[in-house]
Amino acid sequence: MYLKNKEEKILKDFPNRLKDAMGSDTLRTFEEKSGISRSVLSSYLNGKTYPTLDRLTAISVASEKSIEWLASGEITDDRMVAVYQYDLCVSAGAGALVEHEKPVAEFRFSQDWLRQQGLHGRQLSIVQVMGDSMEPNLYDGDLILVRHDEARDGICVIRVDQDVLVKRVQYDYAEKSFLISSDNPRYKPFQLSNDFDGDFKVIGQVVRVLQRVKERDTVQ
Incomplete structure (x- = not known):
């Protein structure tokens, strides 16, 4: 039960992490940076869908945020x-x-x-x-x-x-x-x-x- 609740919270909080990663960028600007369409980014921000690993990598590169943090909200000690x-x-x-x-x-x-x-x-x-x-x-x-x-x-x-x-x-x-x-x-x-x-x-x-x-x- 604990693991299930934690996984649900990680998914629920992803739109907030994506907003933080995008910073002041508009959907159009971040689309250009990441190569991910505005409609897909909007779906992520609304919590309707979640990125696959390749798209998570693209978001990581565009935002300079770690994949680990984007995926889980946690940062390793290193x-x-x-x-x-x-x-x-x-x-x-x-x-x-x-x-x-x-x-x-x-x-x-x-x-x-x-x-x-x-x-x-x-x-x-x-x-x-x-x-x-x-x-x-x-x-x-x-x-x-x-x-x-x-x-x-x-x-x-x-x-x-x-x-x-x-x-x-x-x-x-x-x-x-x-x-x-x-x-x-x-x-x-x-x-x-x-x-x-x-x-x-x-x-x-x-x-x-x-x-x-x-x-x-x-x-x-």
């Missing part, structure tokens, strides 16, 4: 990428002293999702926000996904001497300096000029909030 959460808090306030950084949790993302987000092959990490200086975009306790590559603008994780902060960063090419500001108006911005004699580094850019303590919109 198509998953591990991203680690570290035991430091990035301060959205006055600053947090970092004594040690080690993984405390593992998150797994599909390669397809990372590719869609432009993050496949990038060095990523997950850290927790501490403080209120980035409200209303980031709240104390939020888990954020950080892309570790060269960044000069946007909401970034930065290191100033021994403090690790999450702030809004703007680079002034004329002055060759960084304006570091908070989204919470109660906190004053500060400038780091080219002659700053301390240790400063943009560690990475915040690309997504993975877990929120409050329901808000995505990071701007």
Whole structure:
């Protein structure tokens, strides 16, 4: 009985997987990509019929989705990428002293999702926000996904001497300096000029909030 129910659910959910695979493509556009007629695609989307293996392969190639996922909704481990959460808090306030950084949790993302987000092959990490200086975009306790590559603008994780902060960063090419500001108006911005004699580094850019303590919109 369990296997029968599971098989029925897999078939019932196929139209939703096909819609996801097609993305913003129209039936005409996806017909051109896959070689499958619009009438047949429409039948699949309405759950009236289901694709044979050759047509499932054509959908896979056209959409860049795995055959396994299209067929079952499941993804094997070899198509998953591990991203680690570290035991430091990035301060959205006055600053947090970092004594040690080690993984405390593992998150797994599909390669397809990372590719869609432009993050496949990038060095990523997950850290927790501490403080209120980035409200209303980031709240104390939020888990954020950080892309570790060269960044000069946007909401970034930065290191100033021994403090690790999450702030809004703007680079002034004329002055060759960084304006570091908070989204919470109660906190004053500060400038780091080219002659700053301390240790400063943009560690990475915040690309997504993975877990929120409050329901808000995505990071701007």
